[in-house]
Amino acid sequence: MTFDLTLSGSDLLLLAPEIFLTIWLCVVLAVDFTYKQIDHENLAYLSVGGVIATLINLIWFDYTGVQGALFKDMFVLDGVAIFFKILVLISTAMVLLASIDYVKSFKFFKGEYYFLVMMSALGMMFMASAQDLLSVFVTLEFSTFGFYVLVAYLREDQKSSEAGLKFFILGVFAAGLLAYGISLVYGETGTLVFSEMASAPGSIGLAIGFIMIFAALGFKIGAVPFHSWIPDTYQGAPTPVTAFLSIAPKGAALAILIRMFYVALATFKPTWVLLFVVASIVSMTYGNIVAIAQKNIKRLLAYSGIAQIGNVMIGLAAGTKRGSDAILFYLLTYLFANLGAFAVVIGVSNLIKSDEIEDYSGLNRRSPFLAAAMLLFLLSLAGVPPLAGFIGKLYIFVAAIEQELYTLLIVGLINIVISMYYYLVVVKKMYINEPHDPTPLSVSTPLKTVIFVGIAGTLLLGIYPKPFIDWAVAATLMFSNLSAPTAADPAVLTSLMGG
Amino acid sequence: MGQLALLATLFAPFLGSVVLLFIPNREPFLVRVVAAASAGVALLASLYVFLAYDPGQGGFQFITKWAWSEELGIGFHIGVDGIGAPLVFASAILLFAGIFISWHIKDRTKEFYIFLLILAAATIGVFMSLDLFFLYFFYEMSVLPMYVLLGVWGSHTKGYLSMTDEEGRKLRDSVGFILNFGSNSKEYAAMKLTLFLSAGAVFALMGILLIYHFSPVHTFDILVLREVAHFDGTLATIIWVLVFFGFASIAPIWPLHSWSPVGHAAAPAATSMLHAGVLMKLGHFSIIRVAYEILPDATRELMPIAAVLCVFSIIYGGFVAYFAKDTKYVIGYSSSSHMGYVFLGMAALDYISLTGAVIYMFAHALATGMLFAMAGWVYDQTHTRDIPSLGGLVKNMPFLAGAFIIACMASVGMPGTVNFIAEIMIIVGSWEKYPFQVVVAVLGIVLTMAYLFKMMRGLFYGNMSPEYAHTRDTSNWVDRFPLLLMIGCSIFFGIFPMHFYNVVRSTVVPMLDRINQVAPMVTQNTTGLLP
Incomplete structure (x- = not known):
């Protein structure tokens, strides 16, 4: 295999967002090192400015339809890539803003924090463009690298160190799986590019290889049974990092999953549909049931995230263009609701230094704003109209029923009711219980901005989702020729049963 | 104009709740005025819709x-037929009355009204979707x-509140306590x-998704689906069962009723009113809207299920209400008993009985609204809902006692109230098809009299315990107005039911013709047909 690394001006244009962000994060680091006395708050605004500039660049790309591929299809800029890059960057901007107060409590390395967050974001932007197993490996490790540091950022907190270690060990294990899976797939097909694998004949080696890759990506998105690191890591990591971890890497990994299964494995759809059906049912049910028992809000959101990923995988199980549209839209709704909820958690923990659900008692009396925002975000996660989460769930269910995945649908619907219970328990604490300590709480401006962005997104996507649905539909146009047989097709059923 | 009025009915409460967000909590009077104003707009607009609905056109x-x-x-597609229009009107009446009933709420007034307005607006939205x-x-x-x-x-029930010693507290927080019938905390009820x-709801959603998937046109529009979608065989049965039981759980049909009295009892007065008055009708209404419109054949074949279950609703609810000791439990169980009448009227698939069922929903909304409002007043004054410990309140509350008698009479179905018209139509219309159920229903009316008058006696007559000497009557217009509004509507439509009847009938007849596969009648002269 030879690589052609000559780049023309128009090629560079495709890389412009990444190049700009790379320069910008170096600037942030340089400013931090040069001006020791600078208030780190300004560094945060500097970083957010860079992220927003990149965001505008990408929106412009999306608007004008700039697309293309580089490095023999290793890096591709298409609708899906642009969508996931925007998703990652919105979450990055929100996380950076939400971090400002939290970072004040750090003793060292305040400036590097912003650098690391942006570096991870950069890695995830490359992940969204990965169209080749080699770039999958490199970009995935690149983005995770920043997180290894970020999770263990609270040096003196035992929980944070434990979280970091757990995340690191399992992350490295997943990387090993990924590398081994890639080597098997390469051995069987002789290629690393997704689109070239589409015609490869099936074999045991290929199946094992892809299952290993799926496991490694399942680790990233936190699907059962690869979820074991999630609760401890979420609880121990600094809360803004948890917030970041709960959406951005999941989105980027889902971009790879969609590409891999929709492009590289399109011919084996009946087989992997079954894989996603099982993974989805197990994730939803396990996540929701275990979440009921949680006493810590970060752990609760961790398990709820596992369940939400189960919902997302319903879309993958549908395996259609409608399924991918639904996933994209669902992730948008999840982005606003989940980051909003974490922003409230950050706000509360800044003020009362606790993440226990019990300490949310009487939040409505102490801060009506925080309580109302949390109510909206939790109900959106539960899928209650008129909030975004409901439209997302409905979209996913419509995709599932078009493929007649009834079992999955019934399990998904029942899980809505189960999840409602534990979200309502938090609502009960906030609204019904009396506060242990009635002093009013106030929220800082940057955090308030993040919460308002979350509320605006949650309401807008719930009440007027049309432009966003249209965006998701347009972004996945390349999958519109995906017309593999449905799961209900008798021929497929016999082939599944070993025929 | 009618369109605007309909939109105003739906959006006025929503707008009201948004405006309330920006009013500080320390100005409770302004909060109440804004809430009342938005509910008032909704009431006037819905009255216009109800009056302007043209029964000749249908x-x-x-x-x-x-x-x-x-x-x-x-599509955002709203409009009303002869069933939706009166129910939208009933929701608006109860919302407006409910705002005044909860005038004295002091704890987090703003939040209370925001949630109340959203609740009412959402119910109104269902009736016009x-x-x-x-x-x-x-x-x-x-x-x-x-x-x-x-x-x-x-509020908690008495049984729950009385467990204040160490052991009782431990018991009431234990998991098994949820089975302890009749003594529940409000958190549990909620x-x-x-x-x-x-x-x-998710069961019903499954049915809706199946309708969406198997219809030739992928749409959620009811008016399109009722023309193009034809379901038969097992699929129709499955969808019908999902839709019927999914929506009937809110109605509530026996045996899915157990949440309802518990919920009524725990709720504050205005919420009980909206809950029993209109929220429960969402079930019947949605069954009519979805099953009757889109699955007419399955409805014809399967509606006898409702005719069987409604007997249990009527009898079971009635007997529990008779023996209940808590005012709100009595009214709550009476509501779930009375909802059985609506199911009977619906099940007979006869135009008189179905018209009666729709009028009954409206009538019951007003009657039960009054009862809950007054039970709420008594609770606010005495801080108990325990009937045996109350008594003789007529001395302190003459106005309320009088209003209570009228409400009981309305609930029983005395001639002169709209309930009478509804009840008699259900009974007459169902007689041919379900004579046994009609006998049960008539006995149920007797039972209703028994438990309502028993409660009335227990509350207002007999000896008054001295600890209630300080209680006072509804004295100013804020407290009396909502009661008078509901009583007035009940009696007005009891005496002048013709427009109401024509409105409902104009929708019911073609609907039942579709279900019973009778060729649609060409023109209908709908005046002068009251049975």
């Missing part, structure tokens, strides 16, 4: 349709505010209600 009127998502086949998606959207949206309203402003109704 069908769906005042239709507004905006595309919402072509990709998913969803012509799109399955929005029907479900508003339906589920109406459930969640109930959780907060019950949990925050509700959670049970929400989960029960959400579970029912």
Whole structure:
């Protein structure tokens, strides 16, 4: 295999967002090192400015339809890539803003924090463009690298160190799986590019290889049974990092999953549909049931995230263009609701230094704003109209029923009711219980901005989702020729049963 | 104009709740005025809709349709027929009355009114949705505010409150305590209600998704689906069962009723009113809208299920109400008993009985609204709902006692109130098809008299315990007005029912002709046909 690394001006244009962000994060680091006395708050605004500039660049790309591929299809800029890059960057901007107060409590390395967050974001932007197993490996490790540091950022907190270690060990294990899976797939097909694998004949080696890759990506998105690191890591990591971890890497990994299964494995759809059906049912049910028992809000959101990923995988199980549209839209709704909820958690923990659900008692009396925002975000996660989460769930269910995945649908619907219970328990604490300590709480401006962005997104996507649905539909146009047989097709059923 | 009025009915309470967000909590009077104003707009607009509905023309009127998502086949499509119009009106009456009933709420007034307005607006939205998606959207949206309203402003039952010693406290926090019938905390009631109704809702959603998937056109629009979608065989049965039991859980039909009295009892007065008055009718209404419109054949074949279950609702609810010792439990069980009459009227598939069922929903909304409002007043004054410990309140509350008698009479179905017309129509219309059920229903009326008069005697007559000497009557207009409004409506439509009857009948007749496969009548002279 030879690589052609000559780049023309128009090629560079495709890389412009990444190049700009790379320069910008170096600037942030340089400013931090040069001006020791600078208030780190300004560094945060500097970083957010860079992220927003990149965001505008990408929106412009999306608007004008700039697309293309580089490095023999290793890096591709298409609708899906642009969508996931925007998703990652919105979450990055929100996380950076939400971090400002939290970072004040750090003793060292305040400036590097912003650098690391942006570096991870950069890695995830490359992940969204990965169209080749080699770039999958490199970009995935690149983005995770920043997180290894970020999770263990609270040096003196035992929980944070434990979280970091757990995340690191399992992350490295997943990387090993990924590398081994890639080597098997390469051995069987002789290629690393997704689109070239589409015609490869099936074999045991290929199946094992892809299952290993799926496991490694399942680790990233936190699907059962690869979820074991999630609760401890979420609880121990600094809360803004948890917030970041709960959406951005999941989105980027889902971009790879969609590409891999929709492009590289399109011919084996009946087989992997079954894989996603099982993974989805197990994730939803396990996540929701275990979440009921949680006493810590970060752990609760961790398990709820596992369940939400189960919902997302319903879309993958549908395996259609409608399924991918639904996933994209669902992730948008999840982005606003989940980051909003974490922003409230950050706000509360800044003020009362606790993440226990019990300490949310009487939040409505102490801060009506925080309580109302949390109510909206939790109900959106539960899928209650008129909030975004409901439209997302409905979209996913419509995709599932078009493929007649009834079992999955019934399990998904029942899980809505189960999840409602534990979200309502938090609502009960906030609204019904009396506060242990009635002093009013106030929220800082940057955090308030993040919460308002979350509320605006949650309401807008719930009440007027049309432009966003249209965006998701347009972004996945390349999958519109995906017309593999449905799961209900008798021929497929016999082939599944070993025929 | 009619379209605007319909939109105003739906959006005035929503706008009111948005405006309330920006009013500080330290100005409770302004909060109440804004809430009352938005509810007043909704009431006037819904009155206009009700009066302007043209029974000669029939069908769906005042239709507004905006595309919402072509990709998913969803449109914001609203309009009312002869069934929706009176129910929208009833919701607006109860909302407006409920705002005044809760005038004295001091704890977090602003939040209370926000949730109350959202609850009422969502119910109104269900009654005018012509799109399955929005029907479900508003339906589920109406459930969640109930959780907060019950949990925050509700009250515990006596059995729960009396367990104040160490052992009792331990017992009432234990898991098994949820089975301890009749002595529940408000948190439990709220959670049970929400989960029960959400579970029912997702069943119905499954049915809706099946309708969407198997119809030739992928759309949620009811008016399109009723023309193009034809379901038969097992599929129709499955969809019908999902839709019927999903929505009937809120109605509530026996044996899915257990959340309802618990929820009524825990809720604050205005919420109980809206809950028993209109929220429960969402079930009947949604069954009519979805099953009767889209699955006429399955409805004809399977509706006898409702005729069987309604007997249990009527008898069981009636007997529990007779033996209950808690005012709100009595009214709550009486509501679930009375909802059995609506199911009977619906099940007979006869135009007289179905018209009666629709009028009964309206009539019951007013009657039960009055009862809950007054039980709420008594509770506010005495801080107990325990009937045996009360008595003789007529000395301190002459006005309320008088109003209570009228409310009981209305609930029983005395001639002169709209309940009478509804009841007699259900009984007459169902007689041919379900004589046994009609006998049960008539006995149920006797039972209703028994428990309501028993409660009335227990509350207002006999000896008054000295600890209630300080209680006072509703004295100013804020407290009396809502009661007079509901009593007035009940009696007015009891004496002048013709427009109401014509409105309902104009929709019911073609609907039943479709179900019973009778060729549609060409023109109908609908005046002068009152049985």
